[in-house]
Amino acid sequence: MTGSAWAIEGTALTRRFGGFAALDNVSIAVPQGEIRGLIGPNGAGKSTLMDVLSGRAQSWSGQVTMDGRDISALGAVERRRAGLARSFQRTNIFPDLTIDEQIRLAAATAERDNSDEVMAELGLADLAHRRAADVSYGDQRRLDLALALVGRPRVLLLDEPAAGLSMQESMVLARILRDLAGRWGVTVLLVEHDMEVIFSICSRVTVLHLGKILADGTPDEIRRIPEVITAYLGSTVE
Amino acid sequence: MTDIVAGAPTRPRRMGFLFALLAIGAAGCTLPAVVQSPLFLTLMTQAAINAVLATGVGFLVRQNGTVSFGHAAFFGLSAYATALLIKFGLPAEAAIILAVALPTLFALALGVVIVRITGVAFSMLTLAVAQAFHELVLKWRELANGDDGMAIAFPARVFGIDMATFQQPASMFLVCWVALIAVILGLWLLCRSRFGTLTLAIRENEERARYIGYRTVLPRAIIYAVSAAIAALAGLLFALYNGFVSPGTLHWSLSGEALIMAIIGGPRLVWGPALGGVIFFFIKNAAGDFTDHWPAVIGITLILVTVLLPRGVGGVLVWLGARLGGRRPS
Numbered sequence: 001m002t003g004s005a006w007a008i009e010g011t012a013l014t015r016r017f018g019g020f021a022a023l024d025n026v027s028i029a030v031p032q033g034e035i036r037g038l039i040g041p042n043g044a045g046k047s048t049l050m051d052v053l054s055g056r057a058q059s060w061s062g063q064v065t066m067d068g069r070d071i072s073a074l075g076a077v078e079r080r081r082a083g084l085a086r087s088f089q090r091t092n093i094f095p096d097l098t099i100d101e102q103i104r105l106a107a108a109t110a111e112r113d114n115s116d117e118v119m120a121e122l123g124l125a126d127l128a129h130r131r132a133a134d135v136s137y138g139d140q141r142r143l144d145l146a147l148a149l150v151g152r153p154r155v156l157l158l159d160e161p162a163a164g165l166s167m168q169e170s171m172v173l174a175r176i177l178r179d180l181a182g183r184w185g186v187t188v189l190l191v192e193h194d195m196e197v198i199f200s201i202c203s204r205v206t207v208l209h210l211g212k213i214l215a216d217g218t219p220d221e222i223r224r225i226p227e228v229i230t231a232y233l234g235s236t237v238e
Numbered sequence: 239m240t241d242i243v244a245g246a247p248t249r250p251r252r253m254g255f256l257f258a259l260l261a262i263g264a265a266g267c268t269l270p271a272v273v274q275s276p277l278f279l280t281l282m283t284q285a286a287i288n289a290v291l292a293t294g295v296g297f298l299v300r301q302n303g304t305v306s307f308g309h310a311a312f313f314g315l316s317a318y319a320t321a322l323l324i325k326f327g328l329p330a331e332a333a334i335i336l337a338v339a340l341p342t343l344f345a346l347a348l349g350v351v352i353v354r355i356t357g358v359a360f361s362m363l364t365l366a367v368a369q370a371f372h373e374l375v376l377k378w379r380e381l382a383n384g385d386d387g388m389a390i391a392f393p394a395r396v397f398g399i400d401m402a403t404f405q406q407p408a409s410m411f412l413v414c415w416v417a418l419i420a421v422i423l424g425l426w427l428l429c430r431s432r433f434g435t436l437t438l439a440i441r442e443n444e445e446r447a448r449y450i451g452y453r454t455v456l457p458r459a460i461i462y463a464v465s466a467a468i469a470a471l472a473g474l475l476f477a478l479y480n481g482f483v484s485p486g487t488l489h490w491s492l493s494g495e496a497l498i499m500a501i502i503g504g505p506r507l508v509w510g511p512a513l514g515g516v517i518f519f520f521i522k523n524a525a526g527d528f529t530d531h532w533p534a535v536i537g538i539t540l541i542l543v544t545v546l547l548p549r550g551v552g553g554v555l556v557w558l559g560a561r562l563g564g565r566r567p568s
Contacts, residue, residue, distance in 0.1 A: 054449070080451040092449075094442040101435050102450075108432065109451030147450055 004068030007032040007187035008084070008155045013052050013062035015045075022048040023060070024211040028189075030155075032067075035181055035188040037202035037219075039195075041232050044208040046191045047089055050157050053189070054086040055079045066155060081109060085153035089160050089191075091140045092147075095133035099124050099143055102132065103150050110151020118150045121180060138169050145173070149180065156181070156188045162197050170194050174201045199223075207232060255426065259509070263419035270408035279407035281523060286414035287475045288499060289515030293421055294468030295493070296500035296511025301434070301461045303441040304356060307493050308364030311371050312341040312466040314488030316473030318375060318382060321390040321483050330396045337477070338470045345466030349459030365490055372488040387484030390477055404478040414475050418512060421468055425508045428464070437461050469496075498536065502543050504550020513552050 009029040015022050023045045030036045038046050051057040053064055055076040064072045071079055094102045099119070107113040119125045122142045127135050132143055145161050161177070162170035178201040181188050192198050198205060199219040207215040207222060209231045215222060222228055270279060295309045316337045323333035352363045375382040382388060392401050403409045428434050440447045440454045447454050477483055486492065495518065496511075503514020521539055525532035547554055 076448045077451055077453055080449055086449060088446075092443065092446045094439045094446065096442050097435065097439055102439060105432070105435055105439055105452075106450035147446070150450075 004065065005031055006065070007034075007067060008053065008189065009065045010049070010053055011063045011065075013049065013060060013064070015048050015052055015057055015060040021211045023052065026062075026208070026211070026213055028206060028213070030187050030189055032187055033181070033185045034204065035178065035190060035202050037198040037205035038189055038191045038208065039193075039198060039205060039222075039232060040208035040214070043210075044232075045211040046208055047159055048211075049208065050086060050159050050189070050191060054084060054157055080153075083154035084157070085148040085151070085155070086157035087144050087148045087159055087161055089163065091137070091144050093132045093140055093143050096131060098129050098131055099135070099139075099146075100128035102143070103146055106147050106150045110153075112152060114152055115150055118146045121176060122146045122149075138165055141165060142173070145177075149186075152184050153186060156186050158188060159191045160193065161190070162192055162194050167194075167196070170197050171200070173197070177201060256423075259419065259423060259426070263415070266415045266419070267412060269415075270411055276407050279411050281519065283407050283411040283414055283479060285516045285519035286411060286418050287472050287479065288496075288519050289512035290414070290418050290421055290475065291469050291472035291492075291496045292499035292503065292511035292515035292518075293418070293425070293508075294465040294472065295496040296503065296505040296514070297425055297468065297508065298462060298465040299500060299505035300508065301429070301437045301441060301465075302353065302458050304353070304462075305361045305497065306364040306465070307361050307490060307497065308366070308368030309466070309469045309496055310488050310490060310492035311364075311368035312345060312469035313473035313476070313492060313496075314368075314375075314483070314485075315341040315344070315371060316470035317390075317477040317483040317487050318388070320474060320477040321388045322382070324391050325388070330393050334396065334474060334478075337474050338467060341470040341473075342463050342467040346459055346463035349462035349466075350455060353458035353462055354455060365493070368488060368493060369490055372485055372490070375488060376485045382485075385485055387482055390481050390483060392478075392481060396478075405481060410475075410479050414479075417471060417475060421471065422509050422512060425464075425468075429508060433457065433460075498540050501540060502550060504547075504552030506549055507552040507556065510550050510552030513555075514550060517551060 006029040011027050013023050013026045026045070026049060028049070038049065040046055048057065052060045052062070055074060055078070062072075063070060066082060066084060069082070071082060071084070074082065097105070103115045103119060103124075104113075107115045116125070119128060122145060124139065124142060124146060127139060132140060135143070141161060141164065145158070148156055148158070162173050165173065174197040177188065180186065190198065190202060202219060204217065205219055205222045206213060207228050214231060215225045215228050217225070269282065273279060291309065291313055295306060298304060298306055319337040319340055320333050323336055324330055328336070348367065352360060355363060376385055394401055396404070404413060436447070436452060437457050440452070440457055444454050473487065476487065499514040499518040500511035501514065502517055503512065504510030518536065521535060522532055525535035529535075543550060
């Protein structure tokens with residue numbers, strides 16, 4: 001660790017699919033402990049950016065650092081072991097394992113085992129011995145988040161964790177996320193289409209549009225930027 | 239933290255399985271004392287060897303989610319290794335140990351390469367490798383005597399045990415039965431370990447396993463090697479019992495039969511394929527007494543099991559056991 005101010009930083013990130021630039025020279029830096037929202041219309045490059053930062057993307061250019069350490073050459077396994085965890089747009093769990101089995105399995109690769117704490121915080125303790133395939137969709141989404149949170153990662157990339165949840169469930173999830181991130185000092189980069197969630201827990205928001213950064217600022221600033229309103233928010237968000 | 243979580247086992251304890259396995263194991267050991275028919279004991283010995291092979295094939299399906307059409311390679315390699323190493327002057331004891339160790343190491347090295355490939359392509363690769371060995375022993379007459387096969391020149395005693403012990407049905411049945419029970423017990427313990435949970439997780443969702451910090455190729459290769467080791471053990475038992483080995487032990491049809499045994503018994507259960515091996519063998523022999531077309535009977539059995547009992551005969555027994563025990567069948 002070099003003591004960089006940025007928990008995670010991507011510099012000049014570019015990823016092309018043929019002639020189409022899903023990410024076009026994007027730079028983003030998130031300081032330690034911040035919950036950063038990442039919004040934009042479909043196809044803006046949000047998930048591609050998450051893939052590049054997490055080591056899932058195969059061919060891209062630019063540089064990714066964690067606490068100043070260049071992790072660009074590391075694969076997904078090494079990045080996880082370095083303290084970078086992520087969740088996925090689609091529920092990505094182990095359906096045939098019990099909740100307890102998979103959370104403890106995830107904890108075994110981390111420096112500290114906080115399985116019990118994570119299960120309790122996310123309301124999964126009472127379901128611990130049920131197969132993941134047998135619990136509700138909402139419980140599966142919380143399990144997906146738990147698999148990322150276990151071991152207290154330093155940086156957490158969340159790709160639409162509230163997708164498919166009711167408004168009430170989304171807000172509960174947002175509160176849990178804000179509490180845990182605050183207590184554990186986790187840096188979060190959060191992709192989410194639910195603006196209630198984004199504006200309620202993020203201290204800053206970055207807007208992507210057509211593979212480029214359109215705007216960056218506090219939620220209040222973002223709400224007032226005409227280009228963002230036109231490209232994404234529309235007139236419904238005041 | 240709730241009491242449910244604190245210090246709780248990761249899965250409900252299934253000590254009942256352990257007791258049942260040991261009881262069945264002990265009951266099987268009394269068989270030679272109860273049954274005097276050498277023919278029946280011969281059939282049971284062959285069935286037990288089949289069951290060991292099927293257990294290896296089924297374990298790969300259960301734990302890696304992949305289907306091998308080439309486990310005859312490890313079965314046959316073990317038998318040929320025994321014959322060739324003794325022929326080249328190694329002590330029989332060393333040959334026997336190497337007969338299991340060499341195919342296992344080969345499988346580990348091969349596994350590191352081929353487990354990265356999934357689905358039909360994986361199955362075809364395993365088939366190609368096995369058929370390559372089959373062609374090798376068939377064509378290289380100077381080494382392995384071609385399709386005439388090789389007699390294995392065992393000494394009079396192996397590991398201080400009279401060789402006749404391994405070649406008489408009553409005593410060899412005991413050896414094979416104990417080996418089968420030990421294999422099932424070992425796999426059951428492995429499945430309950432963290433490594434067992436990890437490999438199941440990889441089977442379920444390999445990408446997510448990487449994102450919780452696990453490399454996935456080596457665990458899959460180790461499972462492949464374990465299943466190959468079990469097939470090699472079956473090949474060794476075959477070699478000890480028959481004292482002879484032929485290219486048929488490497489042929490894809492043996493791999494196919496082992497896979498059919500696993501499917502009939504139920505590969506989701508560690509012991510299911512062994513049950514399937516015994517069922518397969520007795521159907522084969524019973525049908526063979528009436529018709530030369532016994533494979534058709536096996537085929538019909540396979541179709542019926544696949545359509546009506548997708549979890550195999552073992553799955554039905556588990557379901558019935560749960561019902562009789564008043565538990566909700568899964």
